[in-house]
Amino acid sequence: RPKKLANWIFACSLVLLVLSFAYRVQIGIRIILPLVALWIVGISAALVETGKCLAGAKQRIVAVFTIFCLGWAIGSAVGVWPHGLCYVNELWGSTLDGYQVVSDSNYDWGQGLKELDEWRRDHGIAEMELWHFGFDPIATHLPYRQMRYDIDRALSPPELTIIISTGYLAVGTTLLYGPYFPGPEQQMAATLRSVQPVARTMTHFIYIVPERTLKAPFP
Incomplete structure (x- = not known):
């Protein structure tokens, strides 16, 4: 549920995102990398709370979606080893061809x-x-x-x-x-x-x- 995203971790990430537009140095994802960690924690907390509020088929859908995302993350980490720095999400371009979309x-x-x-x-x-x-x-x-x-x-x-x-x-x-x-x-x-x-x-x-x-x- 959207209101479950209204937790303090997700709120902090949004503040950092807004402030990032004023950064004097705009070079590389590392500058805003803390946002990714905060989003992961915030969305994870929202999924847990959403699962608690649901029952039956809806709860199972949330559980399956969560397991799928975890499996995707684990599979990507194992598959990219030992080239973790080169990782590019499959939806954006894939690691092998990532040099064409990031540098x-x-x-x-x-x-x-x-x-x-x-x-x-x-x-x-x-x-x-x-x-x-x-x-x-x-x-x-x-x-x-x-x-x-x-x-x-x-x-x-x-x-x-x-x-x-x-x-x-x-x-x-x-x-x-x-x-x-x-x-x-x-x-x-x-x-x-x-x-x-x-x-x-x-x-x-x-x-x-x-x-x-x-x-x-x-x-």
Whole structure:
């Protein structure tokens, strides 16, 4: 029942929601993440109280709905492991394709280098170029070479050899689909989006450069 939502926890969340429009820094869901926790607690309390006030079929409907929501939450948590930072609700876009609807700390915050390195070792690649968002020291040492893009024009896919020397390029989703860089680097991202990657980890797309060497995608 709607009136069951009139509890103090839900009221606090509404106050935070209203105040959030006045926040000077509007970057990332983390700024209003406490709202989610308060909503979960407030709605849970409302469901319990609603169930107590109902009887028969209506009470069973509330119970089934509650169990379904709990199962969905548990299934999502288990299914996304160990990529919890990348989680995107299935109704919004799903975790696998979430990089297209969210960015930055909501998906790729530089946490995927360990997974990328496992992929590199599994495929016997000695060195690879890296265009990566983050400050993990792993990214600054061999077998990785930080890609430096200091060319003042857009490059076509065959011209990528101008800046890629290892033959392999891994690009983080934040740089590939995010809004960070204007000018040539944004054009570089657009060029890469037009090329079919040969493989993917959760937060990196992997390309073979030059593109003409591509035989078939990696497994």
